[in-house]
Amino acid sequence: MSFFENLKNNRDTQIMALSIVFFVLAFPIYFGLAAANADEGAGLNAVNMYEVAGEPTYIELDAGDEFIADGDPLVLDNLHTDAIDDADDMNIVGVRLTMSYTEMEEGGNGPQCIGGGNADDTITGTTMHGEYNETASGSNNGDSGSHVVESYWINESIMGEVVIMSKAEIISMVDADGAGLGSYTVEISVDASAGNAGPLPGCQKSDNGEDVVYTVELIVFDYDIRPYFEVSEEI
Numbered sequence: 350m351s352f353f354e355n356l357k358n359n360r361d362t363q364i365m366a367l368s369i370v371f372f373v374l375a376f377p378i379y380f381g382l383a384a385a386n387a388d389e390g391a392g393l394n395a396v397n398m399y400e401v402a403g404e405p406t407y408i409e410l411d412a413g414d415e416f417i418a419d420g421d422p423l424v425l426d427n428l429h430t431d432a433i434d435d436a437d438d439m440n441i442v443g444v445r446l447t448m449s450y451t452e453m454e455e456g457g458n459g460p461q462c463i464g465g466g467n468a469d470d471t472i473t474g475t476t477m478h479g480e481y482n483e484t485a486s487g488s489n490n491g492d493s494g495s496h497v498v499e500s501y502w503i504n505e506s507i508m509g510e511v512v513i514m515s516k517a518e519i520i521s522m523v524d525a526d527g528a529g530l531g532s533y534t535v536e537i538s539v540d541a542s543a544g545n546a547g548p549l550p551g552c553q554k555s556d557n558g559e560d561v562v563y564t565v566e567l568i569v570f571d572y573d574i575r576p577y578f579e580v581s582e583e584i
């Protein structure tokens with residue numbers, strides 16, 4: 350008796366055939382759902398191991414090279430994200446102010462002067478955006494130097510890291526939700542000190558400020574929350 354004759358007449362064969370059809374259909378559906386559950390289907394509130402993938406990028410808001418006199422800060426108060434194309438579509442998570450500077454002192458060059466040297470200047474940068482202020486100082490060590498001020502309004506510690514959290518928690522930590530839009534103010538000041546080239550008259554130097562090269566950049570974090578699977582060593 351052939352399989353098809355059995356199928357018509359034998360109840361056991363009919364049940365077996367139906368079972369095969371059921372599993373052939375059910376397995377892909379089951380595994381498809383299981384895979385979806387591991388990602389989107391789990392919802393925003395399911396805690397999983399996720400990688401907060403992405404690298405910060407930097408968009409220039411302003412840049413310049415200015416002589417800043419001792420005690421007379423340079424103030425840049427006309428900075429605004431309106432100057433940046435499509436700023437509304439960016440996840441602006443912070444601002445970075447980069448400064449580099451040299452040292453120029455005058456005097457102390459007479460033949461009666463012996464050695465000595467420059468005195469360190471202190472350069473201080475401040476960024477202000479809404480309620481977020483950050484300030485940091487650097488020294489030219491009587492020669493040259495540079496330093497950076499970074500201000501974040503997100504939790505930057507999980508950028509690029511693997512965390513055990515829900516997607517909702519991650520988003521609340523790394524998504525600026527528009528907090529980066531609006532106006533920015535930057536202030537750079539120089540506290541200059543003059544050195545000397547020995548104790549004799551005419552060997553005192555003078556220092557009335559410093560030349561500072563600066564860049565103001567928006568920090569943009571375009572992130573991707575990916576399920577993270579630890580690969581076992583057997584594979």
Ligand SMILES: [Ca+2]
Pocket residue numbers: 452454467468469470491541542543544556
């Ligand atoms: Ca100096």
Ligand SMILES: [Ca+2]
Pocket residue numbers: 451452453454470541542556557558559
């Ligand atoms: Ca100086």
